[in-house]
Amino acid sequence: QSALTQPPSASGSPGQSVTISCTGTSSDVGGHNYVSWYQQHPGKAPKLMIYEVSKRPSGVPDRFSGSKSGNTASLTVSGLQAEDEADYYCSSYAGSNKLVFGGGTKLTVL
Amino acid sequence: EVQLVESGGGLVQPGGSLRLSCAASGFTLSTYYMTWVRQAPGKGLEWVANIKQDGTEKTYVDSVKDRFSISRDNAKNSLSLEMNSLRAEDTALYYCVRGVITAGRSAFDIWGQGTMVTVSS
Numbered sequence: 001q002s003a004l005t006q007p008p009s010a011s012g013s014p015g016q017s018v019t020i021s022c023t024g025t026s027s028d029v030g031g032h033n034y035v036s037w038y039q040q041h042p043g044k045a046p047k048l049m050i051y052e053v054s055k056r057p058s059g060v061p062d063r064f065s066g067s068k069s070g071n072t073a074s075l076t077v078s079g080l081q082a083e084d085e086a087d088y089y090c091s092s093y094a095g096s097n098k099l100v101f102g103g104g105t106k107l108t109v110l
Numbered sequence: 111e112v113q114l115v116e117s118g119g120g121l122v123q124p125g126g127s128l129r130l131s132c133a134a135s136g137f138t139l140s141t142y143y144m145t146w147v148r149q150a151p152g153k154g155l156e157w158v159a160n161i162k163q164d165g166t167e168k169t170y171v172d173s174v175k176d177r178f179s180i181s182r183d184n185a186k187n188s189l190s191l192e193m194n195s196l197r198a199e200d201t202a203l204y205y206c207v208r209g210v211i212t213a214g215r216s217a218f219d220i221w222g223q224g225t226m227v228t229v230s231s
Contacts, residue, residue, distance in 0.1 A: 003154070034216035038155070045224060046155065051210055051217035089155050093216040097169035099145075099157040 004090055004102035011108040012080045020105045022073040022090030028100055030071035034093035037075045041086045085109040112136035112220055114206045119225030126196050130225055132189040132206030140184035143214025146191050148202035160215055196229045
């Protein structure tokens, strides 16, 4: 299976909103409502931010939201804060018990 | 505290073998789908393999199929990854991860700190 497509970088100023896209195919993103998003700070393990397209685990701020349209999923971070600067990865169930990740997006808070 | 702790990584020659282990604590392993995810140095995340709660279903990414074997011992709260015929491209930090209760194969809420596997002569 091929990796999902994410922009290599994204940026925004504190307080602004930024949206990161994640494009797949009808076999993964478009075919299942099992898209997740992870935040990874340097040297740290990834942290689950969104699952099942738009659900937030306990403890994740509601500034983080997820959505999906067709074969593209999106993560929106509102009210950007300095600590949001990190790498973000999307993933999607791809059928047959398999999963695929995106290439990652480096979010910079200006 | 809910925790996953990996061990067993190291330096191995191409063609060699290695067995990774993951010790789970603070929760009952048998309730959860478990997965191995890897990350090559400076690269993104890659799903490697998963195993159903009772161990009856195991699935692998094509690049490791027939070389890697995932297993679990629910009585000992542990997960393993047996890696054979290792290649340079298997060099990565290997994470043991727990599936969320409602979407165990597709979302991971607990991650270990990772164990590094380096394949080099």
